[in-house]
Amino acid sequence: MATVTKPVPSRDEPRRPNVASANLQLPAVRDYEQVDREISGTLRPTLFWFLGLGVAVFFLILGISAWMYQIYSGLGVAGYNPPVMWGVYIITFVFWIGIGHAGTLISAILYLFRAGFRTTIYRCAEAMTVFAVMTAALFPILHLGRPWKFFWLIPYPNWRYVWPQFKSPLVWDVFAILTYFTISSTFLYIGLIPDIAVLRDRENISPIRKQIFSMLSLGWRNTDSEWRHFARAYLFLAALSTPLVLSVHSVVSFDFAMALTPGWHTTIFPPYFVAGAIFSGMGMVFTIIIPLRKWWGLKHYVTINHLDAAAKLALFTSLIVGCAYMNEWFVAWFSGNEAEKSFFANRIWGQWWWASAILYTCNMVLPLSLFVQRLRRSAAWLFIISFTINIGMWFERFVIVVPSLSHEFEPWQWTSYRPTWVDYSILAGSFGWFAMWFLLFIKQLPVIAIAEVKEIVPPRLRTVHAHGIDPAGRHFEFEPDTPGEFA
Amino acid sequence: MRGVLGAFRELDATVSAIEALKQKNVGLIRVYTPTPRHELEEAIAAPPSPVRRFTLIGGLLGVTFGYWIAIWVSDYWPLVVGGKPIASWVPYTIFGFEVMVLIGGLSTVAGLFISSRVPRLTMQVGYDARFSHGDYGIWVECAPEQARTAEDLLRQHGAVEVRRER
Secondary structure, three states, X not given: OOOOOOOOOOOOOOOOOOHHHHOOOOOOOOXXXXXXXXXXHHHOOOHHHHHHHHHHHHHHHHHHHHHHHHHHHOHHHHOOEOOEOOOHHHHHHHHXXXXXXXXXXHHHHHHHOOOHHHOOOHHHHHHXXXXXXXXXXXXXXXXXXXXXHHHHHOOOOOOOOOOOOOOOHHHHHHHHHHXXXXXXXXXXXXXXXXXXXXXXXXXXXXXXXXXXXXXXXXXXXXXXXHHHHHHHHHHHHHHHHHHHHHHHHHHHHHHHHOOOOOOOOOOOHHHHHHHHHHHHHXXXXXXXXXXXXXXXXXOOOOOHHHHHHHHHHHHHHHHHHHHHHHHHHHHHHHHOOHHHHHHHHHHHOOOOHXXXXXXXXXXHHHHHHHHOHHHHOOHHHHHHHHHHXXXXXXXXXXXXXXXXXXXXXXXXXXXXXXXOXXXXXXXXXXXXXXXXXXXXXXXXXOOOOHHHHHHHOOOOOOOXXXXXXXXXXXXXXXXXXXXXXOO | OOEEXXXXXXXXXXXXXXXXXXXXXXXXXXXXXXXXXXXXXXXXXXXXXXXXXXXXXXXXXXXXXXXXXXXXXXXXXXXXXXXXXXXXXXXXXXXHHHHHHHHHHHHHHHHHHHHHOOOOOOOOOOOOHHHHOOXXXXXXXXXXXXXXXXXXXXXXXXXXXXXXXX
């Protein structure tokens, strides 16, 4: 059989960034000891961490205070204006559920597709998912006049003889979100076990921490048998989580699409919501990972190649979302349905033009900049874009919820909606709650998967490896894709 | 449990030691590696993990339970909605799917724990903390009369430390 030898590129030949293969490599990471040392180093508190935690707790206290005031005064202080009885709380609920989607997408779907760029960002995204779903779960309770009766929301056979109606999308929603939270947390924890074992086995560790890590690592010893079962279990969890990611936001979209309200009753909602959720989640991943890699000195783990590849995914989902927006306009026009046409005119040119303008600018126009490679490879630009994506996606949910309810079939029902300081405070409080959990997480557990990073770091060998690795396991000299990136 | 523990710095040395130990049939081998490696997997040639059976059984039980509970509840508390049958299988598929994923996922984790024998209360014998950092290890569980052979083989293939444990 004939063999084909690939010509070795000349050293003088200029190298273009090759994201397809470069995202699998971490040229500045030399060995396993370096991985352990640098990633465990993120557990040391820094000034930025304390500042961040302080700001997060401040916003959380603000949100809790506003909620206390709402409980004392009644839901009237929240700015509801019948028939707009879904406002900031439901908008923010859908927003946080959406944020939670990128984590499982990155950890499960990209794992099945063997996308190399996920390796160093997936732990962060998974933790983000769990805390985002925890945040979202607060909002149905905040939306209640008597939150202490929240368990009435849980559909189970009970003494009140109000049994679950399994044909209701709200019941599907409860089960979908609970399942998503359970599976996401399980996925996060299972992936963490080998890394917790690394922390447990460190030399300079306090006895209390060692005991906690020993319990959490479940006596993990890195045996071949444990890894064999681990790899299989991880694969199946990924395979189960993949349709779950797609189903959860589809089910959330059914909360709207099953109603006859103009703007909601459309079959495009499930894919539109799923793409939007992934898009918003990618935005939040950038918001979190870019400061992390800078402040904790992890630029050689989350390289510019990883950000470039993740930006392409964000761009792709932005295009899907943009397509869904255009489809909505077309269907409103083509349907010949007067209520639908009137609603859309009001949404785009009428009462809610400003919200629509923010939405389309942030979600459709600005992400087009990611077609430019130079911008995709600029961490600063990605950080800015991540903020506009977060803002745009919150406004997407605003534009879905409020304009529809304020402009239904009967003109006498048409009204307006203005959130109050209570709504805004609770919205800020939700960001504080999310950030607080995330900051506590990154101080206790590794924010990058140690065991998985070691998989892509060349092992130490006695003999010369064929793929540019010397006997000590070091790469042959390698030029960074972006000058100064590893400096 | 008694045997010999060898610590290796290099992956290829570990692989050659495993192959030699298997060839000589010295005893039961357990390999430690800080991260899963195909080279070790091929040298050990272990049978496929049984975790997949737990996933399958859990998933099937979950979907069956999901449909059953929805149909039973509808039958017990009949409420006609939109002229549709009391027990409508189409919307119940969503519920059946969610419960399938939930029970299937949790069974997978149970399968992992049962197969890997975790949680483990003690890990004193045949383990060294360096195996979770950068080194590889081989634990050979063997009778005292074979321990000498195992030690020699481990050293011969590049073990940086070899010790007997019980």
